[in-house]
Amino acid sequence: MQREMRNDSSVLIVVDVQNDFLPGGRLAVPDGDAVLPVVNALGTRFENVVLTQDWHTPGHVSFASSHAGKAPFETIVLGYGSQVLWPDHCVQGTEGAALSAGLALPHAQLVVRKGFHPAIDSYSAFFEADHATPTGLTGYLRERGLSEVFVVGLATDFCVAWTAIDARRQGFATTVIEEGCRAIDTGGSLAAARSAMAEAGVQVVPRL
Numbered sequence: 550m551q552r553e554m555r556n557d558s559s560v561l562i563v564v565d566v567q568n569d570f571l572p573g574g575r576l577a578v579p580d581g582d583a584v585l586p587v588v589n590a591l592g593t594r595f596e597n598v599v600l601t602q603d604w605h606t607p608g609h610v611s612f613a614s615s616h617a618g619k620a621p622f623e624t625i626v627l628g629y630g631s632q633v634l635w636p637d638h639c640v641q642g643t644e645g646a647a648l649s650a651g652l653a654l655p656h657a658q659l660v661v662r663k664g665f666h667p668a669i670d671s672y673s674a675f676f677e678a679d680h681a682t683p684t685g686l687t688g689y690l691r692e693r694g695l696s697e698v699f700v701v702g703l704a705t706d707f708c709v710a711w712t713a714i715d716a717r718r719q720g721f722a723t724t725v726i727e728e729g730c731r732a733i734d735t736g737g738s739l740a741a742a743r744s745a746m747a748e749a750g751v752q753v754v755p756r757l
């Protein structure tokens with residue numbers, strides 16, 4: 550049964566469904582490919598769809614390999630705050646950075662690339678990790694009259710949560726649809742993300 554179509558002021562933001570976050574990728578999110586059928590089905594119910602793409606320079610500051618003696622999943626402090634260090638992933642132009650071929654969202658209207666400044670990470674689709682450098686997404690959504698944001702993708706506890714929290718802070722009604730997300734969950738990150746989302750006024754629902 551076809552379910553209700555969202556109204557035209559709503560937008561589905563599909564976060565980082567890229568090869569490196571899927572099984573076999575360099576920062577594979579456990580069970581990450583389970584989001585594909587969910588996201589594709591949800592996509593048919595939204596007229597407005599925006600994709601995000603993690604898009605790092607080689608030697609990016611968020612890579613453990615860029616810091617002597619550091620291993621992936623350790624945390625360091627940078628000028629803008631605490632930074633989890635990751636395996637090299639989503640390097641610009643690589644197959645790992647490509648959007649998954651399993652996505653079936655031909656009507657998606659915008660791809661927001663983020664994390665392309667060599668010395669700043671960007672989990673959020675709205676602001677880089679310094680919480681000051683905008684990506685332009687707020688202006689894009691406002692200019693198009695899109696006021697209600699739904700977020701799915703990878704990973705729940707990093708790019709999905711940060712995107713949803715910033716969306717809410719920017720004044721958008723914001724809902725995370727859990728069945729369309731999977732988490733990395735390192736060092737208590739999933740529990741922390743859940744409380745930060747609740748605190749920010751992000752609605753989290755199991756499904757739509």
Ligand code: VGL
Nearest residue numbers: 565603635703704707708
């Ligand atoms: C992500 C870690 C590093 C994400 C991106 O998409 O959640 N996580 N870069």
Ligand code: ZN
Nearest residue numbers: 603611639664
């Ligand atoms: Zn990244």
